[in-house]
Amino acid sequence: PPPPPVVHYSMNNITSSSDPVGNREAILILTPMAKFYQEYWDNLCQLSYPHELISLGFIIPKGKEGNLATKKLQERIAKTQAPSNKNRFASITILRQETESAVSQVESQRHAMAAQKERRAAMSKARNSLLFTTLGPTTSWVLWLDADVIETPSSLIQDLASHDKPIIAPNCWQRYYDKEEGAMLRRAYDFNNWQDSTTAQELAEKMGPDDIILEGYAEMATYRTLMAHMGDEQGDPGTLMELDGVGGTALLVKAEVHRDGAMFPPFSFYHLIETEGFAKMASRLKWQSYGLPNYFVYHYNE
Numbered sequence: 001p002p003p004p005p006v007v008h009y010s011m012n013n014i015t016s017s018s019d020p021v022g023n024r025e026a027i028l029i030l031t032p033m034a035k036f037y038q039e040y041w042d043n044l045c046q047l048s049y050p051h052e053l054i055s056l057g058f059i060i061p062k063g064k065e066g067n068l069a070t071k072k073l074q075e076r077i078a079k080t081q082a083p084s085n086k087n088r089f090a091s092i093t094i095l096r097q098e099t100e101s102a103v104s105q106v107e108s109q110r111h112a113m114a115a116q117k118e119r120r121a122a123m124s125k126a127r128n129s130l131l132f133t134t135l136g137p138t139t140s141w142v143l144w145l146d147a148d149v150i151e152t153p154s155s156l157i158q159d160l161a162s163h164d165k166p167i168i169a170p171n172c173w174q175r176y177y178d179k180e181e182g183a184m185l186r187r188a189y190d191f192n193n194w195q196d197s198t199t200a201q202e203l204a205e206k207m208g209p210d211d212i213i214l215e216g217y218a219e220m221a222t223y224r225t226l227m228a229h230m231g232d233e234q235g236d237p238g239t240l241m242e243l244d245g246v247g248g249t250a251l252l253v254k255a256e257v258h259r260d261g262a263m264f265p266p267f268s269f270y271h272l273i274e275t276e277g278f279a280k281m282a283s284r285l286k287w288q289s290y291g292l293p294n295y296f297v298y299h300y301n302e
């Protein structure tokens with residue numbers, strides 16, 4: 001028979017609840033990917049959320065490095081998505097950008113303050129392109145997960161969703177070898193999860209309309225409360241805090257928040273950009289962001 005001419009979706013039926021497995025909620029995991037890390041892929045594959053409810057979306061920059069990342073990703077996908085693999089994902093989309101990475105991928109250059117506005121604007125556009133081309137009418141959740149986040153609990157999605165918050169971020173740290181201690185230790189990595197301060201607001205008042213405030217730079221002390229510094233390895237992983245700015249390394253968002261129009265401003269929005277601008281835009285739409293200071297995920301150490 002011919003397909004029905006119109007497909008109806010009742011948006012009220014798309015729940016995003018504290019029991020996403022029980023309610024069979026579809027999740028879209030979105031990853032901007034400049035480089036492929038095997039540890040990221042292995043971690044993704046070990047997520048215990050039912051894989052038939054997970055769709056994956058990637059956006060990869062143009063150029064040599066992007067070509068290599070695409071090749072490696074496609075090799076892994078070919079295996080994981082084999083029809084014989086019962087654990088395959090629902091669907092996978094790869095977008096290739098028309099532009100190369102705006103800034104060198106070397107950590108020191110990437111993090112230089114002068115390069116930040118251009119780089120964060122390019123990242124915003126990559127995230128927006130990825131989001132607007134892959135968000136479907138049945139998506140309940142969007143999990144933003146950077147390509148260099150290489151270790152998370154396998155119950156990441158269930159754990160974050162259990163709090164039933166519109167936007168929720170785990171604490172992104174980094175494992176490193178400490179020479180003095182002669183041991184692997186852990187340290188804060190993502191400083192974009194923060195609570196605002198009067199200092200930062202006063203700083204913003206004196207700025208030009210296109211200027212942005214950046215976090216984690218001595219040249220621009222904001223005295224914001226940084227979730228990255230509040231992590232307690234012995235603390236209750238369920239402890240919640242409100243956030244005014246969020247990072248994108250790992251971030252669970254109810255699809256409704258994005259559907260309402262909250263995206264990643266590639267320009268100064270209240271003197272904020274990209275993921276921090278997203279939290280601000282969401283808050284203008286009455287969606288509050290939260291963080292879990294004692295629930296950890298880990299970023300690759302370059």
Ligand code: GDP
Nearest residue numbers: 032033034035059060061101102126146147148
């Ligand atoms: P940092 O950890 O805050 O320094 O940010 P990264 O440089 O790791 O970038 C965040 C995420 O975006 C990572 O998953 C990168 O692989 C990816 N990424 C970086 N630059 C680009 C780009 O130009 N285009 C795309 N599509 N992804 C990028």
Ligand code: MN
Nearest residue numbers: 146148149299
């Ligand atoms: Mn990174």
